[in-house]
Amino acid sequence: MYKIVERKELNPTVTKIVVEAPYVARKAEPGQFVILRVDEDGERIPLTIAGFNREAGTVDIIFQIVGATTEKMNHLNVGDSLHDVVGPLGNPTETEGLKKVAIVGGGVGCAIALPVAKKLHDLGCEVHSVVGFRNKDIVILEDEFRACSDKLVLMTDDGSYGVKGLVTAGLEELIQAGNEYDEVIAIGPVIMMKFVCQTTAKYNIKTIISMNPIMIDGTGMCGGCRLTVGGETKFACVDGPDFDGHQVDFAEAMSRATMYKAFERKRHEETCNLFKKEVQ
Amino acid sequence: MPNMSLVKNKIPEQDPMVRNKNFKEVALGYTVEQAMDEAKRCLSCKNHPCVAGCPVNIKIPQFIAKVAEGYFEEAYQIIAQDSSLPAVCGRVCPQETQCEHLCVRGIKGEPVGIGRLERFVADYHNAHAKDEVKRPTPNGHKVAVVGAGPAGLTCAGDLAKMGYDVTIYEALHMAGGVLVYGIPEFRLPKAIVNKEVEGLKALGVKVETNVVIGRSISIDELMQDEGFEAVFIGSGAGLPSFMKIPGENLKGVFSANEFLTRTNLMKAYKDTADTPIFHGKRVAVVGGGNVAMDGARCALRLGADKVYIVYRRSEAELPARAEEVHHAKEEGVIFKLLNNPIEILGDENGFVKGMRCIKMQLGEPDASGRRRPVPIEGSEFELDVDTVIIAIGTSPNPLIRNTTKGLETNRHGCIVTNGEDGLTSREGVYAGGDAVTGAATVILAMGAGKSAAAAMDKYIQSK
Numbered sequence: 001m002y003k004i005v006e007r008k009e010l011n012p013t014v015t016k017i018v019v020e021a022p023y024v025a026r027k028a029e030p031g032q033f034v035i036l037r038v039d040e041d042g043e044r045i046p047l048t049i050a051g052f053n054r055e056a057g058t059v060d061i062i063f064q065i066v067g068a069t070t071e072k073m074n075h076l077n078v079g080d081s082l083h084d085v086v087g088p089l090g091n092p093t094e095t096e097g098l099k100k101v102a103i104v105g106g107g108v109g110c111a112i113a114l115p116v117a118k119k120l121h122d123l124g125c126e127v128h129s130v131v132g133f134r135n136k137d138i139v140i141l142e143d144e145f146r147a148c149s150d151k152l153v154l155m156t157d158d159g160s161y162g163v164k165g166l167v168t169a170g171l172e173e174l175i176q177a178g179n180e181y182d183e184v185i186a187i188g189p190v191i192m193m194k195f196v197c198q199t200t201a202k203y204n205i206k207t208i209i210s211m212n213p214i215m216i217d218g219t220g221m222c223g224g225c226r227l228t229v230g231g232e233t234k235f236a237c238v239d240g241p242d243f244d245g246h247q248v249d250f251a252e253a254m255s256r257a258t259m260y261k262a263f264e265r266k267r268h269e270e271t272c273n274l275f276k277k278e279v280q
Numbered sequence: 281m282p283n284m285s286l287v288k289n290k291i292p293e294q295d296p297m298v299r300n301k302n303f304k305e306v307a308l309g310y311t312v313e314q315a316m317d318e319a320k321r322c323l324s325c326k327n328h329p330c331v332a333g334c335p336v337n338i339k340i341p342q343f344i345a346k347v348a349e350g351y352f353e354e355a356y357q358i359i360a361q362d363s364s365l366p367a368v369c370g371r372v373c374p375q376e377t378q379c380e381h382l383c384v385r386g387i388k389g390e391p392v393g394i395g396r397l398e399r400f401v402a403d404y405h406n407a408h409a410k411d412e413v414k415r416p417t418p419n420g421h422k423v424a425v426v427g428a429g430p431a432g433l434t435c436a437g438d439l440a441k442m443g444y445d446v447t448i449y450e451a452l453h454m455a456g457g458v459l460v461y462g463i464p465e466f467r468l469p470k471a472i473v474n475k476e477v478e479g480l481k482a483l484g485v486k487v488e489t490n491v492v493i494g495r496s497i498s499i500d501e502l503m504q505d506e507g508f509e510a511v512f513i514g515s516g517a518g519l520p521s522f523m524k525i526p527g528e529n530l531k532g533v534f535s536a537n538e539f540l541t542r543t544n545l546m547k548a549y550k551d552t553a554d555t556p557i558f559h560g561k562r563v564a565v566v567g568g569g570n571v572a573m574d575g576a577r578c579a580l581r582l583g584a585d586k587v588y589i590v591y592r593r594s595e596a597e598l599p600a601r602a603e604e605v606h607h608a609k610e611e612g613v614i615f616k617l618l619n620n621p622i623e624i625l626g627d628e629n630g631f632v633k634g635m636r637c638i639k640m641q642l643g644e645p646d647a648s649g650r651r652r653p654v655p656i657e658g659s660e661f662e663l664d665v666d667t668v669i670i671a672i673g674t675s676p677n678p679l680i681r682n683t684t685k686g687l688e689t690n691r692h693g694c695i696v697t698n699g700e701d702g703l704t705s706r707e708g709v710y711a712g713g714d715a716v717t718g719a720a721t722v723i724l725a726m727g728a729g730k731s732a733a734a735a736m737d738k739y740i741q742s743k
Binding site: 023024026027037041042043044068069083084087088089217220221222224226227228233238252255256259263 | 451452453461489490491492495496497518519520522524528529531534535537538541542546547550552553554555556558629630677678679
């Protein structure tokens with residue numbers, strides 16, 4: 001069992017937990033992920049590692065409530081445990097040789113982008129972060145990003161906080177201002193990553209994205225996480241999760257992500273009902 | 281007087297049209313009377329050819345003699361000297377090509393039902409024995425086992441019995457390997473696997489789940505930092521192969537590994553499970569091995585109306601056990617033999633709506649000695665399916681070979697060993713099972729785990 005030692009609601013639908021997972025904490029690097037199960041009948045879901053403390057043997061997990069499993073997770077408190085946590089899985093984000101990078105984070109994807117930004121910053125790389133949210137109420141990790149970015153552009157879709165607009169506009173402005181990036185690293189909803197890649201393609205800037213498809217084992221066994229990159233089938237769990245965004249077949253990736261939509265919605269509703277009952 | 285009946289005692293089974301809608305075990309097992317009657321068919325012949333056919337050389341005539349006399353626990357103890365998972369092997373071993381294939385009764389009539397008797401004895405023991413496990417005296421040496429499948433469990437059990445302090449590392453959340461994620465409940469109830477694992481724990485074996493060797497910790501760290509004097513790698517062959525044909529990434533196309541893992545390990549067939557599974561109505565399973573049969577039979581049980589096995593060679597070349605093919609047919613699986621998929625077709629939402637196949641005929645024998653299937657030009661046709669399960673094989677996961685310096689592997693990614701002992705190119709590192717042979721059988725993996733355990737003991741004791 002993997003004990004939760006800290007818990008903080010970052011916004012109404014995004015929660016951070018710090019979990020005891022010594023094996024993961026010892027080896028984790030930014031860009032890697034864990035697979036976890038909440039309880040005995042639970043599904044295995046992949047979540048990217050948002051931070052780690054090697055001495056304390058803990059990892060940070062930031063999740064958005066999107067379905068039954070994350071709903072259940074959100075009802076766990078400090079002292080409760082996750083049933084299983086395995087990792088670190090996938091390959092760490094490549095940071096070697098990078099001198100100037102733009103990090104683009106969207107929504108809860110910022111939680112995954114943050115450790116990458118931190119690592120690059122610590123390595124002496126110039127980090128420009130463009131982070132976007134739908135509105136002011138769901139902004140997360142602002143201070144953390146500010147601390148590790150040489151430049152931070154915070155954006156909201158509706159302009160209720162920071163700069164109004166989409167991250168692609170913010171990124172494009174930086175590029176047009178004459179910033180020459182070795183690489184753009186984009187992490188967020190697949191649709192956002194797709195448009196970031198379209199933007200950077202115009203300027204011929206290498207763009208790395210982090211894919212988080214449906215998977216079961218996370219070790220290369222099920223092949224459920226496969227996607228097409230440069231015309232070849234790759235497994236996100238062992239070949240990724242980072243890929244050259246200009247090579248990824250986004251239409252296929254978005255289609256595959258909807259595989260179990262109906263089931264997931266039904267299960268989420270059932271889980272919500274369950275909790276409402278218990279709360280009464 | 282021996283029982284000279286030319287046919288085996290039939291094993292009671294659930295009716296095919298009932299069982300194809302549930303996940304309960306297909307075969308129900310011999311009664312005491314049936315077991316004793318079947319045991320009397322054994323002639324206890326001097327040469328006992330059956331023993332040579334068993335990869336772990338179980339003393340078959342001796343245990344059968346005890347069954348014939350009604351001493352079932354004694355029979356169990358004889359099997360247990362050579363096999364650590366009899367309840368498993370009695371169910372999933374391909375006896376028809378091993379022990380039973382060599383039985384003299386098979387020359388005229390059917391061989392003795394050795395597998396069925398092994399299963400009976402193991403089940404009898406599990407139901408009646410009051411397990412008083414004696415913990416062996418510790419010998420002060422630490423060994424690690426990678427992978428809690430048949431090879432690893434066997435190796436761990438043997439080493440623990442010799443007094444070693446054994447830790448098994450398993451990547452999944454549950455021990456058992458292919459016995460829990462691959463082989464369905466209706467062929468091998470998970471309670472049986474669990475009992476075997478609990479038995480090992482009672483011997484003092486530690487099982488650490490959720491540890492991926494090569495990611496969470498490496499083989500070198502196990503030996504240098506954690507103080508393990510020897511390591512056994514039994515990590516299996518988990519990487520699924522695909523056909524590389526158009527449409528393979530459509531929704532509704534699954535590797536057999538994914539489909540079976542969702543069904544078996546994640547229990548997606550139960551209402552209580554959070555793991556989703558696609559309930560296809562018309563399912564094509566590509567491949568002709570045991571895994572393909574498992575996939576097809578699971579699909580039926582999950583509510584499919586039509587399930588096809590699509591295999592490019594003919595019935596004679598089907599790699600699956602005859603019993604599995606027979607069971608699948610009885611349950612209503614349709615065999616589309618001498619057919620090869622060339623494209624999977626999708627609808628406007630990216631779901632499978634059909635599979636284009638081409639008819640095949642058998643030509644000259646190829647390198648495998650089997651007649652090579654060749655396409656019949658112009659014979660393409662469309663199979664109306666909404667689900668495709670690809671069961672054309674698996675290969676070893678690259679994680680361990682990529683993270684262990686000096687570990688020699690061959691061009692298929694299999695770990696190279698010195699043969700019998702399972703010693704790899706690294707001192708103190710042994711390997712066996714599918715990680716070495718590529719996808720094979722449970723009993724071969726067990727045999728490899730067993731010989732490696734003996735070799736590891738010899739290595740450590742002579743240090």
